[in-house]
Amino acid sequence: METLSSEEYFKVQKRALLRELNYVWQKSRFYQEKFGREGIELGDIKEIDDLEKLPFTEKHEIRESLNVAPPLGKHASVDIGNVIRVYSTSGTTGNPTYIGLTFHDRDVWRETAMRAMWACGMRPRHIVPLPIGTFFIAASYGEAIENLGSTLIPVGVGATDRLIGAVKNLGANFILSTTSFPLYLITYCQKKGIDPKTLGVRGFMVGGEPGGGIPHIRQKIEDAYGANVQECMGNGDMLGLMWAECEYKNGMHFVGQGACHPEIIDPTTGDVLEVKEGLKGELVYTSIDRECQPLIRFRTRDHVVVTQTTCECGRTGYCIKCIGRTDDMLIVSGVNVYPSAIRDVVGTLVPKVTGEILIQLVEPPPSVQPPMKIKVEHGQDPGDLRSLKNEIGKLLREKLIFNSDVELVPPGTLPKYEYKAKLVDKDYET
Amino acid sequence: METLSSEEYFKVQKRALLRELNYVWQKSRFYQEKFGREGIELGDIKEIDDLEKLPFTEKHEIRESLNVAPPLGKHASVDIGNVIRVYSTSGTTGNPTYIGLTFHDRDVWRETAMRAMWACGMRPRHIVPLPIGTFFIAASYGEAIENLGSTLIPVGVGATDRLIGAVKNLGANFILSTTSFPLYLITYCQKKGIDPKTLGVRGFMVGGEPGGGIPHIRQKIEDAYGANVQECMGNGDMLGLMWAECEYKNGMHFVGQGACHPEIIDPTTGDVLEVKEGLKGELVYTSIDRECQPLIRFRTRDHVVVTQTTCECGRTGYCIKCIGRTDDMLIVSGVNVYPSAIRDVVGTLVPKVTGEILIQLVEPPPSVQPPMKIKVEHGQDPGDLRSLKNEIGKLLREKLIFNSDVELVPPGTLPKYEYKAKLVDKDYET
Structure with a gap:
């Protein structure tokens, strides 16, 4: 067939x-x-x-x-x-x-x-x-x-x-x-x-x-x-x-x-x-x-x-x-952004980053007020953290057309999932 | 067939x-x-x-x-x-x-x-x-x-x-x-x-x-x-x-x-x-x-x-x-006793008891020095606890030929099991 x-x-x-x-x-x-x-x-x-x-x-x-x-x-x-x-x-x-x-x-x-x-x-x-x-x-x-x-x-x-x-x-x-x-x-x-x-x-x-x-x-x-x-x-x-x-x-x-x-x-x-x-x-x-x-x-x-x-x-x-x-889709200033796409783009910088990300939503989705807050794990030898943060921000703006506020965290900090990954953290009250 | x-x-x-x-x-x-x-x-x-x-x-x-x-x-x-x-x-x-x-x-x-x-x-x-x-x-x-x-x-x-x-x-x-x-x-x-x-x-x-x-x-x-x-x-x-x-x-x-x-x-x-x-x-x-x-x-x-x-x-x-x-079998003064048999015998006294029991082993099985310590849940209206305790002891001696030391505990005290019941509690050090 x-x-x-x-x-x-x-x-x-x-x-x-x-x-x-x-x-x-x-x-x-x-x-x-x-x-x-x-x-x-x-x-x-x-x-x-x-x-x-x-x-x-x-x-x-x-x-x-x-x-x-x-x-x-x-x-x-x-x-x-x-x-x-x-x-x-x-x-x-x-x-x-x-x-x-x-x-x-x-x-x-x-x-x-x-x-x-x-x-x-x-x-x-x-x-x-x-x-x-x-x-x-x-x-x-x-x-x-x-x-x-x-x-x-x-x-x-x-x-x-x-x-x-x-x-x-x-x-x-x-x-x-x-x-x-x-x-x-x-x-x-x-x-x-x-x-x-x-x-x-x-x-x-x-x-x-x-x-x-x-x-x-x-x-x-x-x-x-x-x-x-x-x-x-x-x-x-x-x-x-x-x-x-x-x-x-x-x-x-x-x-x-x-x-x-x-x-x-x-x-x-x-x-x-x-x-x-x-x-x-x-x-x-x-x-x-x-x-x-x-x-x-x-x-x-x-x-x-x-x-x-x-x-x-x-x-x-x-x-x-x-x-x-659709259910995961975020809208930043009218542009559709998928959490998995953010992970994809950030991941191109491995090994300067580990590839792990966590999006922090402060209001219910799908609309997100820029800059979007994202935690990104840096790699073992990330070099200058300030310039890495800028590099990630620039890349996301170029590829996915939204402004981000990246917080770099040490490798191994973000949760790992045995079943399915959660890329979004909901920081708002429901 | x-x-x-x-x-x-x-x-x-x-x-x-x-x-x-x-x-x-x-x-x-x-x-x-x-x-x-x-x-x-x-x-x-x-x-x-x-x-x-x-x-x-x-x-x-x-x-x-x-x-x-x-x-x-x-x-x-x-x-x-x-x-x-x-x-x-x-x-x-x-x-x-x-x-x-x-x-x-x-x-x-x-x-x-x-x-x-x-x-x-x-x-x-x-x-x-x-x-x-x-x-x-x-x-x-x-x-x-x-x-x-x-x-x-x-x-x-x-x-x-x-x-x-x-x-x-x-x-x-x-x-x-x-x-x-x-x-x-x-x-x-x-x-x-x-x-x-x-x-x-x-x-x-x-x-x-x-x-x-x-x-x-x-x-x-x-x-x-x-x-x-x-x-x-x-x-x-x-x-x-x-x-x-x-x-x-x-x-x-x-x-x-x-x-x-x-x-x-x-x-x-x-x-x-x-x-x-x-x-x-x-x-x-x-x-x-x-x-x-x-x-x-x-x-x-x-x-x-x-x-x-x-x-x-x-x-x-x-x-x-x-x-x-065999693996569960206890030997009390040369007599084979199964935990499930103890549960069976005690259970004949429902509703004076709930039917839940827990055997307390103080030494590794199968040999148990009498009296065997057993926790038994009494029922909602157990009557006189002292005479209930004696009744249980007498019944176990008659039916299973061993001496027990029964501790009565209130209904709902003993653990319940979702998968398989554990009837024996190991109180000794291994």
């Missing part, structure tokens, strides 16, 4: 889309009402391009749908009796979002996760600890690892000793985790007097947050372990994994063919943008093979840039990098 | 045993050496009864085997490349024990777990939160729940809020957990001002520690939730689940037909005892359908009593209750 020609791809996606829409029109009360209100009929959609006629589905609609029709929402197309597993999203505000999988959905999630793992270099000989809790979509990762023929070692969050034991005793050599985890593990090893290189880990497959695609972060991990780092991405509401970097490491290929149809839109106008190198926009997903909770044109709030549309590896899905999320 | 006649059962077990022994003789370095030392040949074993000719496998041998031949031990019969999942035993002393499963092993574990779940009353309509971490054998429980057609909600240890959310929002109505968990949840609900009865939980399937079979504990849970409690048991080294109580609740039926052959031995002489009602002894397991780490005559240290050999439910496997483990 990953090497389909453009023609074959659109044929596959179209056939799956039309079948799914037919299903949704029959089974999903949410979409029956939503499309009914807009006067849209099933017959209006004949081609992939006709998707533009359908309205977006927003995250808050999903929440409302879950509230009015518990347990799985008005957008669920099956009864909970047909569901074999229910995930809950990790602690966000308000009630958790429940995501149900039927037997078929589980197989689809597993299939695209296996494609992503293969792209990221996972092979049957690998022994793969999973330092993520399986109450969330990571359970589907575990199954995919097993079905690929690799050896799964379930570890869970907060059990770094167990993971180190698995590396030492079982020869674990490929780790699937958040991007923060290998960074955290470097610090952990330093404290224990272990050189990360001696662990024998050959590869990291990282995701769950921007960072794996930021050059200085990837470099730091690769250098510390003498291991390869490739990035992957999925979406809890849609599909566990459907983007993955191949060995050329030039952004994440789409590998969710037949299961999901992605569009890239202008986040302001909602217009669908034509995929080409350098394109920036928001990802929108449409389920094309989902039984439990199919979503049509689901706005992810993930902002991405298209890095390439062809690749030597033979995969035909275009490649993206994730820049950040 | 659960309703095989005695003749069919022995035919199934014999065929599987002979096939497994043939496999072990060819593939397991550990058993090649062990049997070779004893001068035993494969041809010596022709019948189930011939199993007695084979030596026991002790837990310490497994540990040594893992040490000399990491990662899976000399007793492993396949290379780690053929293993799809590796569990590690939870924090015992020393290195963790690693348990590997091949695809086939996973299917076998799942199959007997499904039989156990069905026996304990789990049905496809049930929505089942699993408050156990899936890094251990509980992962196989999760798969069995799904394959039974029930709805799995992975929760994990220490996420009681998530579990309560699943009960309220998803209508979760059947909980698989340690025996301690529903007891802990009663206290948790009281603190939150929730009447456990309003949760709507219809059944608990409990195991992992003695307790589910102790009448006053079962009664306490059943009364608090208005729910049914049935007990199950497996063994981390052998098979995730292979004993389960049916609706008649008269001990746990053997449901591991074709996967495991259990024997009950005299723990002192090692003689195999004939299974009949009232028999007490130690469980010994032999793998008869295991690829990765087959174990022959594995001494479990689990001490059991046979509660019945026929049952109205139609299952033909005999029934047991677990009395305790």
Whole structure:
């Protein structure tokens, strides 16, 4: 599926889309009402391009749908009796979002996760600890690892000793985790007097947050372990994994063919943008093979840039990098700024800085009154601190067009995160 | 498989045993050496009864085997490349024990777990939160729940809020957990001002520690939730689940037909005892359908009593209750006493006591100088404390033949455990 020609791809996606829409029109009360209100009929959609006629589905609609029709929402197309597993999203505000999988959905999630793992270099000989809790979509990762023929070692969050034991005793050599985890593990090893290189880990497959695609972060991990780092991405509401970097490491290929149809839109106008190198926009997903909770044109709030549309590896899905999320986005004097982009820019100054940053918000986001207060860890030999501070300020002004107030702090001062990194500190009262 | 006649059962077990022994003789370095030392040949074993000719496998041998031949031990019969999942035993002393499963092993574990779940009353309509971490054998429980057609909600240890959310929002109505968990949840609900009865939980399937079979504990849970409690048991080294109580609740039926052959031995002489009602002894397991780490005559240290050999439910496997483990056993003036038995006896005095106890050891076990110091929670209206203390002492002397020094403490004083109960407090220096 990953090497389909453009023609074959659109044929596959179209056939799956039309079948799914037919299903949704029959089974999903949410979409029956939503499309009914807009006067849209099933017959209006004949081609992939006709998707533009359908309205977006927003995250808050999903929440409302879950509230009015518990347990799985008005957008669920099956009864909970047909569901074999229910995930809950990790602690966000308000009630958790429940995501149900039927037997078929589980197989689809597993299939695209296996494609992503293969792209990221996972092979049957690998022994793969999973330092993520399986109450969330990571359970589907575990199954995919097993079905690929690799050896799964379930570890869970907060059990770094167990993971180190698995590396030492079982020869674990490929780790699937958040991007923060290998960074955290470097610090952990330093404290224990272990050189990360001696662990024998050959590869990291990282995701769950921007960072794996930021050059200085990837470099730091690769250098510390003498291991390869490739990035992957999925979406809890849609599909566990459907983007993955191949060995050329030039952004994440789409590998969710037949299961999901992605569009890239202008986040302001909602217009669908034509995929080409350098394109920036928001990802929108449409389920094309989902039984439990199919979503049509689901706005992810993930902002991405298209890095390439062809690749030597033979995969035909275009490649993206994730820049950040709408929810994380800050607006400084009318300019959109992502915390991960600030980390990216500051990181180009490694080793004068460690690459760790912490943004101090004094008022609720997204609007920030300049100068934006940012703590930056300087490196071991930073030279003159005053000129380093000026250099960082100048670089941020040049690259991201905002004024900053940088406070330099010694290396190791800023918190490290085992699960996902927090780049923003909220200093205001709520 | 659960309703095989005695003749069919022995035919199934014999065929599987002979096939497994043939496999072990060819593939397991550990058993090649062990049997070779004893001068035993494969041809010596022709019948189930011939199993007695084979030596026991002790837990310490497994540990040594893992040490000399990491990662899976000399007793492993396949290379780690053929293993799809590796569990590690939870924090015992020393290195963790690693348990590997091949695809086939996973299917076998799942199959007997499904039989156990069905026996304990789990049905496809049930929505089942699993408050156990899936890094251990509980992962196989999760798969069995799904394959039974029930709805799995992975929760994990220490996420009681998530579990309560699943009960309220998803209508979760059947909980698989340690025996301690529903007891802990009663206290948790009281603190939150929730009447456990309003949760709507219809059944608990409990195991992992003695307790589910102790009448006053079962009664306490059943009364608090208005729910049914049935007990199950497996063994981390052998098979995730292979004993389960049916609706008649008269001990746990053997449901591991074709996967495991259990024997009950005299723990002192090692003689195999004939299974009949009232028999007490130690469980010994032999793998008869295991690829990765087959174990022959594995001494479990689990001490059991046979509660019945026929049952109205139609299952033909005999029934047991677990009395305790050798590792937990205390010896008072030459008499074997299990902490769980003390809890059982004291519990007969509910509501004058709450049923919670804590044994205070002043010297390392197993030998205890009488009187044994025991803290016992008295009930809300205990009457005269002095005469209650005497009553408990007299009862323990009568039933368990040892002298105690009972300290009565107010209800709610002794610690509650979310995962597994600790009945013994070590007051000595190590």
